[in-house]
Amino acid sequence: MKLPSLSRGRRPEPAEGPGLHGIAKVDRRTKDLTKRIRPGDIAVINHTDIDRVAADALVAAKPGAVVNAAASISGRYPNLGPQILLAAGVPLIDGVGESVLTTITEGTPVRIDGNEIWVGDKVVARGTKQDAATVSAAMDDARAGLNVQLESFAANTMEYLKKERDLLLDGVGVPDVTTSFEGRQTLIVVRGYHYKEDLATLRPYIREYRPVLVGVDGGADAILEAGYTPDMIVGDMDSVSDKSLTCGAEIVVHAYRDGNAPGLQRVRELGVDPVVFPATGTSEDVAMLLADDKGASLIVAVGTHVTLVEFLDKGRAGMASTFLTRLRVGSKLVDAKGVSRLYRQRISNWQLAVLAIAGLVALGVALASTEGGQTFYSLIGARWDDLTAWVRSWFTDPAPEALTQNWRGFLSS
Incomplete structure (x- = not known):
């Protein structure tokens, strides 16, 4: 059945009928969409293998439902996102096709009835309505495919090591920065898994040791929200606010190996003179390598990727760089949850x-x-x-x- 397209010039009225009603918010990038969702809105995304971070962000935004153009569980690995959405009571309509991103425009009133998405009196998309049984079956199939992912991970790790051997082993290519890391502890914040809880737990540690605060992209906003000011912001600057970029922190723009830095222009337009760090890995890895190279005595990580599933959430390229970076930093790196268990505030x-x-x-x-x-x-x-x-x-x-x-x-x- 060919589904009808909608005119962009007229906002249709919501149709009467059963099901769930809401205003559509549409974006291919889930992390951008979550900033615009209001409680009860219908989130229309295109996110293959919804990961835990994306699911937590969607749940926090309290949408009425999530409509995914792609497969929420492709079978590549057992991603936890769909389970998190269903556990929070958020309906998930899966695999409706990419045409929904153009058929439904931002702000359109939509109705979801079963596995059908309605605009006005027309069905504009159909998919699979996920429930506990369908997600459980898909997760079992995904676990069976982990061997393929591990083989791909091994191959990608060797490729990354060849590209970044000088950087990983000798620190070649690390730029000079004005922030002093020598002999100081460093707290690197990524807006990832349970970052809010970890930051709250580390308040006594931050107050007593006053570590260098490094925000990785949106992690800089997390630092500000917690009541602190970042000393440095590292990333491609696609998910950090202007407020953070102009808070006085030193800005390190993560560029591709060829020197192309998509976020560089945005930073300069704000009147900030940044440092450029070309590297193949992720911004999270770049922050760790920078702190290690500049003499940090200890690196405490908040919201970073630790487990195998978390590595897989990043994709194969991200897996390799993060895995090797953690090997490179070695005993300096401590996960925030470990600090919360080991650290006890000293009372003088x-x-x-x-x-x-x-x-x-x-x-x-x-x-x-x-x-x-x-x-x-x-x-x-x-x-x-x-x-x-x-x-x-x-x-x-x-x-x-x-x-x-x-x-x-x-x-x-």
């Missing part, structure tokens, strides 16, 4: 003393507000006057019998 003696004094002051104020407390303070004041009078009597050179009389009077009182 002066902090304990201040706490004790504050408690005594609070107790004193409370006593002063009661009748019994006021009587107690009056007795203390009288005793203090007697003591000071007796001490002063020693320095006025009285007669010995007068001193004895004063002492007996003080004791008897």
